[in-house]
Amino acid sequence: MQHRELGRSGLQVPTVVLGAWAIGGWQWGGSDDAQAERALQAAIDCGMDAIDTAPVYGFGHSEQVVGRAIAGRRDRVQIFTKVGFNWTDTRGEFAFETIGNAGQPLRVYRNSRPWAVVREVEDSLKRLKTDRIDLIQVHRRDATTRIADTMQALANLHRAGKVRAIGVSNFDAAMLQEAKQALGDIPLASEQPKYSLVAREAERAILPWCIRNQVGTLVYSPLEQGLLTGKVTPERSFPANDARHKRPTFTPENRRRVLEVLERTVQPIADRHSATLGQVAIAWTIAQPGVTCAIVGARNPEQVLENVRGGELALSAAELAGIRSAFEALKLEGLARPGLLSRIFSRLTSIRRR
Ligand SMILES: NC(=O)c1ccc[n+]([C@@H]2O[C@H](COP(=O)([O-])OP(=O)(O)OC[C@H]3O[C@@H](n4cnc5c(N)ncnc54)[C@H](OP(=O)(O)O)[C@@H]3O)[C@@H](O)[C@H]2O)c1
Numbered sequence: 001m002q003h004r005e006l007g008r009s010g011l012q013v014p015t016v017v018l019g020a021w022a023i024g025g026w027q028w029g030g031s032d033d034a035q036a037e038r039a040l041q042a043a044i045d046c047g048m049d050a051i052d053t054a055p056v057y058g059f060g061h062s063e064q065v066v067g068r069a070i071a072g073r074r075d076r077v078q079i080f081t082k083v084g085f086n087w088t089d090t091r092g093e094f095a096f097e098t099i100g101n102a103g104q105p106l107r108v109y110r111n112s113r114p115w116a117v118v119r120e121v122e123d124s125l126k127r128l129k130t131d132r133i134d135l136i137q138v139h140r141r142d143a144t145t146r147i148a149d150t151m152q153a154l155a156n157l158h159r160a161g162k163v164r165a166i167g168v169s170n171f172d173a174a175m176l177q178e179a180k181q182a183l184g185d186i187p188l189a190s191e192q193p194k195y196s197l198v199a200r201e202a203e204r205a206i207l208p209w210c211i212r213n214q215v216g217t218l219v220y221s222p223l224e225q226g227l228l229t230g231k232v233t234p235e236r237s238f239p240a241n242d243a244r245h246k247r248p249t250f251t252p253e254n255r256r257r258v259l260e261v262l263e264r265t266v267q268p269i270a271d272r273h274s275a276t277l278g279q280v281a282i283a284w285t286i287a288q289p290g291v292t293c294a295i296v297g298a299r300n301p302e303q304v305l306e307n308v309r310g311g312e313l314a315l316s317a318a319e320l321a322g323i324r325s326a327f328e329a330l331k332l333e334g335l336a337r338p339g340l341l342s343r344i345f346s347r348l349t350s351i352r353r354r
Contacts, residue, residue, distance in 0.1 A: 001047035001311050004292050007216035009165040011078065011134060015286045016311035017050040017218055018043040019297035023065055024058025026101070028299075029242030031058075033065055040069035042301035044077050046308050052192075052218065052295045054082040054139055055124055056108065059101055063127035071129060078134040079328050081124050082169065082220070083154075084110055085139050092116070093144045095318065099241070110142035114153035121157055135299055136163040138179075140170045146176060151182035158186055165189035167216075171211040180213060188215050195219035197228060197281055197290065197327045198249065198258065198335075207290030216292040222285040223296060225250055229278035230262045237305040248334040257330060265326035269319050275309065282310025284323050302352035 003012040022028040023036035040051065053062045053072075063081065070077050085108055086092060087100070092111030100106045121136060136157070138150060142225045167190035168179050180188040191210055193202040199221065210217050225244055226232050234252040238245035248254070262277050270280045286295045294311075298304045315323075 001049075001308060006135070006165065006167075006218075006292055007189045007210075008187040009135075009216065011165050011189065012077065013050050013216070013218070013293050013328060014048050014054045014311065016050050016282060016293045016307055017080070018048050019220065019295040020051055020053040020062045020066055020087055021057045022297045024053070024062030026056075026058045026061070026239070027097070028245040031065075031141060031299065036065050037069045038301050039298050040066060042304045043298075043308075044070070046072055046305065048308050048311075049076060050078040050080060050134070050293075052080045052220075053128075054085070055127075056082075056085040056087070057088060059106070060123075060127055061101060063114050063124055066264060067127055067129040068350050071231075074130055079128055079168075080135040080137065081128070082139040083120040083124075084112045084150075086111040086116060093142050095140070096116075110140055110144075112138055112142040112145045112150040114149055117150055117153050117252050118157065121162055125162065129191055132161060132178065133150070133163045135165045135167055135189060137167040137169045137190070138171075141150070141175055142308075147172055147178040147235065148182035154219065155183055155186055155352055167192065167218075169193070169220075169268075169312050171206075173205045176206070176209055176215065180215065188213075190216040190292070192218045192220055192295070194221050195285065195288075196222045196224045197284060197323065198224050198330070198332065200327075203288075203313060207288070208270055211290045217290055218293050218295050219285060219291055220295045221297075222282055223278055224258075224292040225297070227255065228262070228281040230259060231277070232260070234338045249332060252274045253330045255333075257332060261326050261330050266323060266349055269315065269323065273315075275312055275313055276306060279310035279313055280315070280323070283313035283315050284306060286311060287315060287320055 001014045006013045023031050025031035087108045092109040095108045095110045098106050154166045169192035179296045193206050195202045234255045244250045296307045
């Protein structure tokens with residue numbers, strides 16, 4: 001599998017990273033731990049040697065499953081996890097209400113205070129059964145804590161050797177700038193934004209900022225949670241504890257519209273490369289300027305093995321452009337058109353430059 005440097009961090013990351021949210025079960029209708037461990041093992045075996053997880057994915061469960069899967073193989077895999085969501089006390093900024101693993105109601109807070117991120121890293125190290133985290137990321141901005149204070153705490157953990165690199169997630173360009181400045185000599189390794197063929201908002205300011213500042217990106221939900229594999233037909237139903245049952249992109253009408261573009265434009269390209277639709281969607285994503293790698297979720301070894309090949313597929317410039325323009329013309333119900341937003345943004349910036 002091809003590797004790229006993550007910003008100026010020195011970490012060499014595979015272009016397809018395994019996302020471990022779904023294997024935590026929460027918001028994904030539960031999960032099968034034995035199958036999840038096999039998926040993680042398959043990823044390590046085939047060179048997809050980086051796993052992205054977070055404490056909030058199953059309230060510790062995803063990290064525990066990852067910890068079991070990497071036992072005895074820690075040196076063959078890089079572990080990326082996060083700080084910033086807390087469900088055990090009420091300090092910080094209220095984020096959302098949800099249901100815990102035992103069916104109990106939970107209130108989750110954004111909390112990136114220095115003591116909280118230090119405690120979270122210690123808890124993650126225990127769940128992952130390791131002595132170091134390769135990349136620690138602030139999951140989402142906590143508006144009640146200065147970014148500089150969080151970064152100082154993470155810099156201390158970096159100096160202590162507990163984290164090898166520091167990144168952030170869901171930050172806008174102004175927050176990224178603040179984080180980078182606060183870290184001083186330690187490079188801000190990465191940003192983790194949402195980005196896919198149907199969610200291209202990051203093209204407006206985040207990816208350009210990362211390119212200018214040599215900060216890497218790990219983009220998430222590149223398959224739009226399975227929709228871009230072509231396997232989510234209008235008939236497929238999701239249980240109430242799978243968040244896709246109420247996501248705006250997953251309405252039956254939106255599924256039909258996405259499937260129509262996939263069949264018309266992406267299928268002929270996939271056929272030419274003996275590839276699947278999902279592999280083409282992954283290959284398109286990691287070929288975009290500013291994208292270091294795509295974090296792709298998988299629940300079983302079959303999905304892992306299919307997704308790995310997306311990282312090895314090279315699409316021509318004409319294929320990349322054809323896929324982009326087909327999705328730019330796609331209008332999904334209840335969502336803004338990112339293609340249109342990007343065009344308005346480029347037009348405004350070019351007028352300002354004149
Ligand atoms: N920083 C953040 O705020 C944030 C937010 C979201 C995600 N993330 C990270 O990014 C990772 C990936 O994002 P994501 O999991 O939301 O979405 P994704 O990677 O776009 O989609 C993953 C889902 O698609 C389906 N899938 C995957 N491979 C497939 C294949 N080959 N064939 C058919 N279906 C396939 C699986 O669901 P089914 O089998 O159930 O259909 C899988 O759980 C997460 O695991 C997490 O690590 C971070």
